[in-house]
Amino acid sequence: MAAFSESGPVFKSRCAQVGLASADVEKLEKVGVNSLAKVAFMTSYTPGSGDDKDLIAAFESALGTSPSVGQKSSFRRLFHEAYAVTTSEMKMLVERTDESIPRKLSVPERSERFEVVSKRLVGLSIKNRLEPADSLVDSFVSQYEQDKLQFVPWEKLVSKEQEASTGAKREPFFSLDSTGKLRSETKVEVRADTSTELLLQLALQRRGIAMEMANILDYHHHHMWVERLLAARLDAPPSTHMQPTLDQCQQADRKLWQLLGEATRSGIQLKAGGRPLDAIFEATWQTPEVLHLLQPMPRAAGASVSQQVAPPPRPHGPGPYDRPGKGRKGTGKGAKGTKGGGKEAGYTAVPIDWHHNKQRTCVHTLQLDLRLDSTWSFLRRICSEYNVAWVHMAPPCGTASRARECGPGPKPLRSLRHVRGLPGLPPVEQARVDSANTIYDNMVAFCDWLFHAMPHVPFSVENPLHSYLWQLPKWAALVSKHSFVTFDSCLHGSQRKKAAALLTNSEHLHCLSGPCPGCSSHLPWGKQGRSFATAEETNYPKLLCERIVACVDKSAASRGIAPERLSISKVSAARAAGQVQPRGRKFPPIISEFAYTVSVGSAEAPTLNSKHCLSTAWHGVPAGAKLLRESVERGGSRLPEGNKFYIFGVYRSMQAFLNEAKLVVHPFDSARSLPDELLRVLFDTLTKSPVDTMRHRLLKLQHWRALAKQLEPEEEKIRSAMDPCVRKVLGCKRIALMKRVAADLSWPDTALFDDLAAGFKLTGYLGRTGVFASDVKPATMDLDEFWASAPLRRETLLEKVRAQKDHDYAEELWNMTLEESNRSGKCWLDGPIDVDSLGDTFPEGWNACRRFAVWQGKWRAIDDFSEAAVNSCFGLPCGKIIGTLTASVLTARLMTFSIILLREPGSRAVKAFVCNTLPFGASASVMQFNRVALFLQRVLWDLRVAVTCYYDDFPTMTSSFLSGGTDNAVHALMDLFGFSLSEKEKPFSCTAETLGVVLDTSDPDMGRIFVSNKPERAAMLEESIGRILEQGQVDTRELPSLLGKLRFADAQLLGRTGRLALADLRLLGDKGGVLQLTDSQSNALAVLRARLLASRPRAIATSPPSNPVLIFTDGACDPCEGGFTTGVGGILFVPGKGVARAFGCRVPTKLVRQWAEGRKHIIGQVELYAVVLARILWSSYIGGERCIFFVDHSGVLSACINSNSIDASWRSLLLHLEAADEARPCLPWFHRVPSQSNIADPPSRGRWDELAFLGPFARDAPTCFVTGEALDAT
Structure with a gap:
């Protein structure tokens, strides 16, 4: 062929x-x-x-x-x-x-190929759905002629039958080909449906036949791979795992093609020995890189119906009802509406906005100026260094809006003749137009860069359909190259009919196109109060956000970069492992909201109630099921006109949810925060003898000493190549040895040692090191701007230093600085130097930095590199700290950035000191310190030393009989590498002070570890809070230091107690001056002070995992004449006790009236009251135990997790919850239960007969914890 x-x-x-x-x-x-x-x-x-x-x-x-x-x-x-x-x-x-189009085969050539393949594949009838489309065959023939293998997406594996049936739908359009000539083409959306196993098998068989016709691959080799893919889908997985998804199969298929492409770089055309692909195909798809993608994934909690409960009735309508789907997160009653976004979908979002935006954002935004070239350089760096799933842009449309022409209101600033701005505008308006034009020009250049440099990255730009933006010449040229998606915003959740447009290079957004769906009414335009309706429409509706993210999901899945929806971040896992529940939705649900999901195709719309749930059973879907979404596509193909697919989530029954909850493992037991290498250290220490550990350490150190001796010539070569000031600081550190050890350990930060020898940088962007988690922090100033402003900044800082008052630390700070500049000692600084001579020393310019001191048990020198603008020149497109060391050296050419100014106490003359090491106060220092510290930590793990690092502190744990050997091993390693250890290290003990807290492991039963504040720290905090309470007011200037210490204490050991007080102090710290405390704030601070006075250590349970205590609560609140009818209910299940406990009672009328003052709804207060009542009533069962609280109000769930609220009535209830936790501590986890699945709902309404499935249970009669009165039963 x-x-x-x-x-x-x-x-x-x-x-x-x-x-x-x-x-x-x-x-x-x-x-x-x-x-x-x-x-x-x-x-x-x-x-x-x-x-x-x-x-x-x-x-x-x-x-x-x-x-x-x-x-x-x-x-x-x-x-x-x-x-x-x-x-x-x-x-x-x-x-x-x-861009060249594939060559189309001639009729005789195509006929001959078909006849040859038909004779070769005896028994296979190649017709109808099995015959590949001509375009598919042409595609593979083109690959053969190019001698290069490429992956063809599954949706393009169409049949000839489908290709022929769509011929009448072709639409002509014109474009430029690769030679610059005008080309007329016919565009038609032909997609292969691969939504089921049968359709997928047919599509892949068509691919195999097409590859055989193109003489690329034997059909039988290809068919073996198809059989393996289908086996992954059809073979029954273990009960604890899920069936591999079609997405997994496509990822495996893509991976196979990637490996085949790498293995056939020399070409795929027929050679003397046969076809290259025939020889390697089977061995390639059997590699672990491919097959591991087909492994069944562990089943998420609640993703399947419990075996102890009868499954829901099997629907009989059309659609794939034969397998339950994953549950999806939803919002419950009282949930606050938020914009849907990529962050909830599992993506790492990098939203950028300006600091004057009045709209409330749902995520933290990077505040950057889109008029600056540095901002767009930063964005290009992000796109180049990361797997970017999508770039969405929405430039400001105020000056380009045609709504200005409607009046009354702001006057037009542009016209069709003057799209870049009307002539003769007032200076203020002209400045606005010029600012917008700069953003438009930068953005269109960025889109053009994406199109040419990163064609695989999809992007979209949103603006009103009639915006003058699209008329700008550069934008009009961009529109001609890409797709233009238009829609009325009411189609996607808006209450106004606004014509919007999306310019995109991705076909995945085309499904958003469409006119108004026939809304009965729309909100009016014009001025609404003090603002215009157009300003309100700048916010995206939640439905539009969700649909855009769904399109992003499709695109990301096709590229193999879709995120794991139920994955846990390292930070959230660490918090849970530390027995602290992460806030928000950062931890996947332990039980899914729905038992399963079903899809129904129908031309009629279902009947829904106000909560989007089915009023009655519909097409086999049970009543009460919630409509999650609807679609006009199925398997990538649009449904016939008028038909839609409706996707429902079916809730569990109360009994099914309870049975599922009884199987749940407490997240504090299932979460893990330790890295694998440290777990291996612990495992080896606990399972192997002390002699084995000592022998391991001895052999390692002997091996490294031999390496050090062998590498001595290389070490001398490295030292001789160093700058003299770098060599002076590094001394005898063995860089070549560290580099060799790092290579043996496969340490990812391979550039560390070259940077260490050359000197670290304080400016620019830190490259990807492989040891930090992904994060983004842009540099807000480039070096040209920095040096342009350096002279003025230098003179300003000199005047500040000369005019500053004498501080009580001045003498101590001067002595510390002299010690750092001692040539026979540390050599961290060069000086003191007369300021007037710096111009001769640094003729190209220098930058000034002030030094001051803070008290941290002793005076510590701080260099203000933020004021010196050095920190503004440092950025992170790579990582944030996840885990650092004493001084590391600066590169010689960056010393001009770090000239420290300090006034000599005696003469009051300003002296200068040149930094040779990373200064304490520079943003870059933090990252560079951590790079060294994390490497040393990893090497210590290789010595079987259980150690962690926090900046320059290395807390170490060992068994008592290995304490001496561990100490010797650490010292031997540091001496070998050339690092000196601090004199403040203490011997091993069962009680140790580290990082400001006392860690006590002396419990004889080894059941608990106690953590407490250092006595002097607790006394200092208690004294500060006592002074605030005594005065009844707070000076906000004193708050930052106090807040820092309290936050540290909160993270270490306070638990829930004091959270309200900390929130109050944070809120007060955002204000200025001297502020009076409210009664609520005074009460919260009093609780915190009492906690500090008690000095009760926090006990961390080391007992093995056990089944948690389950507490279900619910509140009922119905409006009635003159107020509300309320009720609360609760159910308690204690493992090992056969009888459950329950309560159902009315909320005191006095409390209800108090809550109802000035409010329309009090369901949140009632639900929270139920949680606190259960916590206090059942403290004897809950205290000291792992427990899970199930609540069905999202606001109450958030308040209980955060232990905070801005509402006074909620705060008063949370104070009672804090007091209960202080009296009888427990290990709580709060989780949402849907109202339809909440077994506490019947007792809150007095419907006790609905709990018959529980069997016998005890009913408790609680007393109100606020009024002290006995509560009436429901």
Whole structure:
């Protein structure tokens, strides 16, 4: 099988067309002329070169007789056609680009290929849905001719039957090809449906046949891989795992093609030994890199119906009802509406906005100026260094809005004739237009860069359909290259009909297109109060956000970069492992909201209630099921007009949810925060003898000492190449040895040691090191701006230092600075130097930095590199700290950034000191310190030392009989590498002070570890809070220091107690001046002070995992004449006790009236009251135990997790919850239960008969914890 010019059937067909007899053709074939290419080069004659005697002579020689005039005419025609076709193919081969369209096979060539494959694949009927489309065959033939294998997406594996049926739907459009010529094409959306196993099998069989027709791969080899893919889908997985999804299968298929592409870099065309792919295909798909993607994933909690409960009735309507789906998160009653976004979908969002935006954002935004080139350089860096799933942009449309032309209101600033701004605008308006134009120009340049440099990254730009933005010349050119999606915003959740547009390079957004769906009414435009309706429409509706994210999901899945929805971040896992529940939705649900999901295709809409749940059973879906979404597509193909697919989530029954809850493991027991290497250290320490550990350490150290001796010449070479100031600081550190050890450990930060030898940088962007979690922090100033402003900043800081008052730490700070500059000691600084001489020392300029001191048990020197603008020049497109060391060296050329200014106490003269090391106060120092510290930590793990690091502190744990050996091993390693340890280290003990807290492991039963504040720290905090309470007011200038210490204490050991007081102090700290405390704030601070006075250590349970205590609560609140009818209910299940406990009672009328003052709804207070009542009533069962509280109000769930609220009535209830936790501590976890699944709902309404499935249970009669009165039963 060859190209057009080399095809035998094509040759015979053309010979017949030009009039050559079959006998003449046979004679040509006998002499070897059997293709158009051979006709073109059978002689040296070329068209237009003169007489063609040689050509006719060659023809006569082939015929064996003199040709007639007619024969000569036919042969000349054949020759000219052959020469034109062959040279054209050669030109296309040389000039081919990625934009070149595949060559279409001729009819004879296609027919011959089909006949050959049909005869070869005996028993396979290649017709109807099994026959590949012509475009699919052409695609693989093009790959063969390019000699390069490429993956064809599943949706393009269409059949010839489907291709033929869509021929009438083709739409013409024009575009430029790779040569710059205008090309007319027909565009049609033809997609292969692969939504079921059968449809997928047919699609992949079509691919195998097409590859056989293109002579790339044997069909039988391909079929074995298809069988393996389908087996992954159809084989029953273990009960604890889920069936591999079609997405997994497609990822595995893509991975296989990636590996095949890497293995066939030399080409895929037929060679003497056969087809290259035939030889490697089977071995490649059997590699672990491919097969591990087909492994069943562990089942999420609650993703399947419990075996102890009858499954829900099987629906009988159309749709795939035969398997339950994953549950999805939803919002419950009282949930606060928020914008849907990529963050909830599992993406790492990097939202960028300006600091004057008045709209409330749902995520933290980076506040950058889009008018600056540095901002767009930062964004290009992000796109280049990360797997970016999508870039969405919405430039400000205020100056480009045509709503200005409607009046009354702001006047127009642009017109069709003057799209860049009307002439003669007032200065203020002209500045606004110029600012917007700068953003528009930068954004269109960025989109163009994405299109050319990162074509795989989808992007979209949103603006009103009639915005003047689209009329700007550069934007109009961009619109001509990409798709333009238009829709009325009411189609996607808005209450106004606004014509919007999306410019995108991705077809996945096309499904958003459409007019108003026929809304009965829309909100009016114009001025609404003090603002215009157009300003309200700048916010995206939640539904639009969710649909855009769904499109992003499809795109990301097709590229193999879709996020794991139920994955846990390292920070959230660490908090849970530390027995602190993460806030928000950062931890996946322990029980899914729905038992399963079902899809129904129907032309009629379901009947829903106000909560979007089915009022009655519909097409086999039970009543009460919640509508999650609807779609007009299925498997990538649009449904017939008027039909939709409705996706419902079916709630569990109360009994099913309870049975599921009884199987749940407490997240404090299931979460894990320790890295694998540290777990291995603990495992080896606990399972192997002390002698084995000591032998391991000895052998390691002996090996590294031998390496050190072997690498001595290389160490000398590295030292001799260092700058003198770098060599002075690094001293005898063995960089070559560390580099070799890092290589043996496969340490990812390979650039660390070169940076250490050359000196670290304080500015620029830190490259990707592989040891930090992903994060983004842009540099807000480039070096040109920095040095342009350096002279003025230098003079300003000099005047500040000269004029500053004497501080009580001045003498101590000066002595510390002199010690750091001691040439026979640390050599961290050079100085003191006269300021006037710095110009001669640094003729190219220098930057000033002030030094001050803070008290941290002792005076500590701080260099203000934020004021010096150095920190503004440092950015992180790579990582944030996850885990650092004493001073590391600065690169010599950056010392001009770090000239420290300090006034000498005696003479009051300003002196300068030049930094040789990373200064304490520079943002870059933090990251560079951590790079060294994390490496040392990893090497210590290799010595089986259980150690962690926090900046320059290395807390270490060991068994008592290994304490001496561990201490010696750590010192030996640090001496070998050339690091000196601090003199403040303390010997091993069962009680140790570290990082400001006391850790006590002396419990004889080894059941608990106690953590407490250092006595002096607790006394200092208690004294500060006592002074605030005594005065009844707080000076906000004193709050930052106090808050820092309290936050540390909160993170370490306070638990829930004091959270309200901390929130109050944070709120007060945002204000200024001296502020009076409210009664609520005073009460919260009093609780915190009492906690500090008690000095009760926090006990961390080390007992093995156990089944948690389960507490279900609910509140009922119905409006009635004159107020509300309320009730609360609760159910308690204690493991090992057969009888459950319950309560159901009314909330005291006095409390209800108090809550109802000035409010329309009090359901939140009632639900929270139920939680606190259960916590206090059942303290004897809950205290000291792992427990899970199930509540069905999202606001109450958030308040209980955060232990905070801005509402006074909620705060008063949370104070009672704090007091209960202080009296009888427990290990709580709060989780949401849907109202339909909450077994505490019946007792809150007095419907006790609905709990018959529980069997016998005890009913408690609680007392109100606020009023002290006995509560009436429901």
